[in-house]
Amino acid sequence: MRYAPAIEAGPELWAKPRTITMSDYETFWKPRGWQLIIIGPTSTWRQDWGEWEAIRDIVQNALDEAESYTWERVDTPHYYGLEIADRGRGVAVADFLLGPPKVKPDYARGKFGEGMKIAALALLRKGYPVYVETVGRELWMVFLEQKVNGKAETLAALWRSNGARVGTTFHIIGYDGPAFERYFAVNLPRRLILAETPSPIVEPQVRYNQLIRAAEMAASPAGGIIYARDIYLQDIKSAFSYNLWGFDLAPDRHGPKNEADMWVDAGRLWCGIGNVNLLEEFLPMVLEPPAVETEETRKISMDRYAMGSEPVNNRLYTDLVKANAGAWQMAWRRIAGENSVIRTASRWDGMVKHLGYTSVGLQWGVRETLSQVITTDKSLIQESQERLKDAEIVPDYRLTPRALTHLKLARKIASHFQVQRVNAAVIPPASERTRTAGLYDYPREEILIHLEQLESAQKTLDTVIHELGHHQAYKWAGDITKAEDLTPLHGDKMTEVAAYIVAATASRQFDEELKGAEW
Numbered sequence: 001m002r003y004a005p006a007i008e009a010g011p012e013l014w015a016k017p018r019t020i021t022m023s024d025y026e027t028f029w030k031p032r033g034w035q036l037i038i039i040g041p042t043s044t045w046r047q048d049w050g051e052w053e054a055i056r057d058i059v060q061n062a063l064d065e066a067e068s069y070t071w072e073r074v075d076t077p078h079y080y081g082l083e084i085a086d087r088g089r090g091v092a093v094a095d096f097l098l099g100p101p102k103v104k105p106d107y108a109r110g111k112f113g114e115g116m117k118i119a120a121l122a123l124l125r126k127g128y129p130v131y132v133e134t135v136g137r138e139l140w141m142v143f144l145e146q147k148v149n150g151k152a153e154t155l156a157a158l159w160r161s162n163g164a165r166v167g168t169t170f171h172i173i174g175y176d177g178p179a180f181e182r183y184f185a186v187n188l189p190r191r192l193i194l195a196e197t198p199s200p201i202v203e204p205q206v207r208y209n210q211l212i213r214a215a216e217m218a219a220s221p222a223g224g225i226i227y228a229r230d231i232y233l234q235d236i237k238s239a240f241s242y243n244l245w246g247f248d249l250a251p252d253r254h255g256p257k258n259e260a261d262m263w264v265d266a267g268r269l270w271c272g273i274g275n276v277n278l279l280e281e282f283l284p285m286v287l288e289p290p291a292v293e294t295e296e297t298r299k300i301s302m303d304r305y306a307m308g309s310e311p312v313n314n315r316l317y318t319d320l321v322k323a324n325a326g327a328w329q330m331a332w333r334r335i336a337g338e339n340s341v342i343r344t345a346s347r348w349d350g351m352v353k354h355l356g357y358t359s360v361g362l363q364w365g366v367r368e369t370l371s372q373v374i375t376t377d378k379s380l381i382q383e384s385q386e387r388l389k390d391a392e393i394v395p396d397y398r399l400t401p402r403a404l405t406h407l408k409l410a411r412k413i414a415s416h417f418q419v420q421r422v423n424a425a426v427i428p429p430a431s432e433r434t435r436t437a438g439l440y441d442y443p444r445e446e447i448l449i450h451l452e453q454l455e456s457a458q459k460t461l462d463t464v465i466h467e468l469g470h471h472q473a474y475k476w477a478g479d480i481t482k483a484e485d486l487t488p489l490h491g492d493k494m495t496e497v498a499a500y501i502v503a504a505t506a507s508r509q510f511d512e513e514l515k516g517a518e519w
Contacts, residue, residue, distance in 0.1 A: 018129045018142040019153060025144075034158040036144070039096055039117055043143050043153040046252075049122035055084065055180055056253070057115030058170050060231055062086035064108050066167065068186060071179045074171070081128070082175045087167040090135025091116075096157050107203045109229040115253070121155045128175045134168040137161055183225075183232035185243040188212060197272025197320070198310045199245035199265070206312060209269040211278070212241035224295070226262065228253075236295040239281060242266050260301065263365075267302040268310070271317040271369070274324035279331035287336070288343075288361030302369035318369050325373040332374050336360040339433060341375045342367060348377040350486030355384055356433025384430045388439060391448055394424040402518055403454035409513040410464040413501060414447060417468055421446035424454055438463040440470040442480060447471075457517040461501065469494035 020029070025036050062069035065088030072083045096117055120130045120141040130141040138160060143153035181187045192215070196208040207229075214224035224238035229245050234255060236242075246268060247261040256262040270282060284291035286300065301307075307317040321328060332340070341352060343359035344367070352359045359377050362370060371379075396404055403424060411422045425448035430436040437459070439448040447467040453459040472493035473483035482489050504510060 018124065018140060019145055020142050020156075020158075021145045025158070029158055033160045034140075035160060037093060037096065037157050037159065038144060039155040039157060041118070041121060041155050043121065043125050043155070045121060045155075046118050049118060051123070051126060051175070051177055052180055052183075054119035054122040054126075055082075055172075056183070056231060057119040058084050059184055060109045060253075061091075061116045062088070062168070063184075063186065063230055065089065065091075069184075071181065073176075073179075079171075079173050080176065081171055081173040082177075082179060083169055083171055084179075085167055085169040090137075090164070090166075091132070091168050093137065093139070093157075093159055096139070107201050107207075109231060117155065120157075123172055123175075124155070129173040131171040131173065132168065133164045133171070135166060136163050138163045180232070185210065185212070185227040185230045194240075194278060195269070195273045195275060197269045197317075198312045199268065200308065200311060201245045202311045207245040209245060209265060210243040211269055211273065212243060214239055214241045228256070228262075238285075238294045238296060239292075240296075242269065244269070259299075261306075263296075263299040264301045264303060264306045266296065266300050267365070267369075268307050268317050270300070271302060271307065271320040272310070272324075274327045276327045276331050276334075279327055280334055283331055283335040286363045286366050288363050290363075291335075298363060299365070300363075301365040303365070304369065318372065321369055322372055328370065328373045332370075341377050341380050342371055344371075344376050344378050347481045347484070347487075348381060350490070351381055351484045352377045354434070354485035355380060355431040357431070380431065387428045388430060388436065391425045391427045391439060393448065394426060394451060396424070399424055399451075399454070401516070403451065405513070405516045405518075406454045406457050406460040407449065409457065409510060409517060410447070410449060410460050412510060412513050413461075413464055413497075413504075414468060416500065416504070417471060417497070419445055419447060419468065419471055422464070423448055424451055425449065426451060438467045440467040442470075442474055442483075445471065455518075457514075457519045465494050465497045465501070468497045472496065 025034075029036070059069050062084065063086075066086040069084060069086045071085075074081055074083055123130050124141060124143055132139040132141065140158040142156050142158060144156040146152050146154055192213045193210050194213055195211040199207045199209045201207040212225075212227075214220070220235040220241075222235040222237045224236045225241040226233045226236055227241065227243040228247070228249055230243060231253075233249075233253075244262065244265040246265040248257040249255070250257050273279065273282075282296075285294045285296045290297045302318065302321075304316060304318045309316050310320065337358055337360070339356060340358045340360045343349070343361045346359075349359045357380060396407070399407065407422065407424055414420075414422045421444060423446070425439070427436040427439060427448060427450045435450075437450050437453050440446070441448070447464065449460060449463050449467075453463045469490050470483050473487070473489045474480060476493070477483060477489055481487075484490065
């Protein structure tokens, strides 16, 4: 337990807010070796700052100085309150001036060099005297009362040589409120850190974006928390909390300078995660429509150009997803289904279903990057088309009598619809999940029927009706996408073809071709 130093005027100084006049300084403080610096802002400045903002910026300064801090509640015969300490190099008197000689670098937690002063001002305004011990000196933060068409209180500091041997300690006198320890990621139990990915920040060391389980100390009323460079920024609706380093904050640290940049930084983190169980929690948030609605659902971004490259191995963040491809694919199968592909356009849904798969939507912010490792509808169809290029036409003389009979029936039906090319073929499977009974070549207006189908009159008719449906739909719409498998137009045209066959059969138009047919 620390004891505050006794000051000449007695322990009552610890118990009340500090306001002095120049007369007080000249008659009491100056003779005792104290010097006065006038910091500048009046007591009414930054009315929005309270205890949290003040403690936040004191801790921020400690973390920038020493990468850690301690806090302790003090209750002594002289005073009670809260102490916040670090073991850094100490704070110069000039550092208490607004607009310091050197603005902090971009990689620092605090950049503008104002927070520590405004913290003292806010605490004084709330009625808490602030005493600072630092290397080689001690300071009392005070309001200096000045006469300017009335009275004004200006932030100032009394200081003299003394203080500590190492580090800086802020004494917030009379304060018995929260220390907000859960609002600083450095205080979280290590077991809550689920994953880490290098952030773009490399000075003074490589910083890691962290995924945190939103539970226990990391929990918030909304579920999760965004920590910006170890310090609480905002609550989010999520099962996770994030400690992010790679985006700029607004000058007063009330939020990100650009919210989109914050969610790009969260995307960088997820790119580096290869734990299947975590990815199984992530994917439901970014499905379209989402299975679990969270803050990430429509905000998180894995845009390749916005994320850039990670600094450790200079790889694109999107390449980290490729490195974890197996984990992403396993998580996708478990969440979306064993035979699911990413939907890029709803017009392909029918074709995907025809190939034995299901299209599942993803939010636009993650779709392109995850498409590197998870099959899309478009790539599935392209692969199918490549397979079908290997279809081999079988000449009539190589067919069995039964197959040739059924082929002639198919040709007679097709000729009614001005399709002159109908041939037998050996057709590769369109996908790993389905065989191909027939093909329609749009440019050539040619129908190919698999040899196996031609061994049955019923299967031959099923195939020719299906392929003529493509032909008729394309002639009617002039758009291949509207004529693809299982589109409404394709279904309507198949019905029309089937109706023609029934009517033509009833009127005995196919009697000759049906001789020898085997059903």
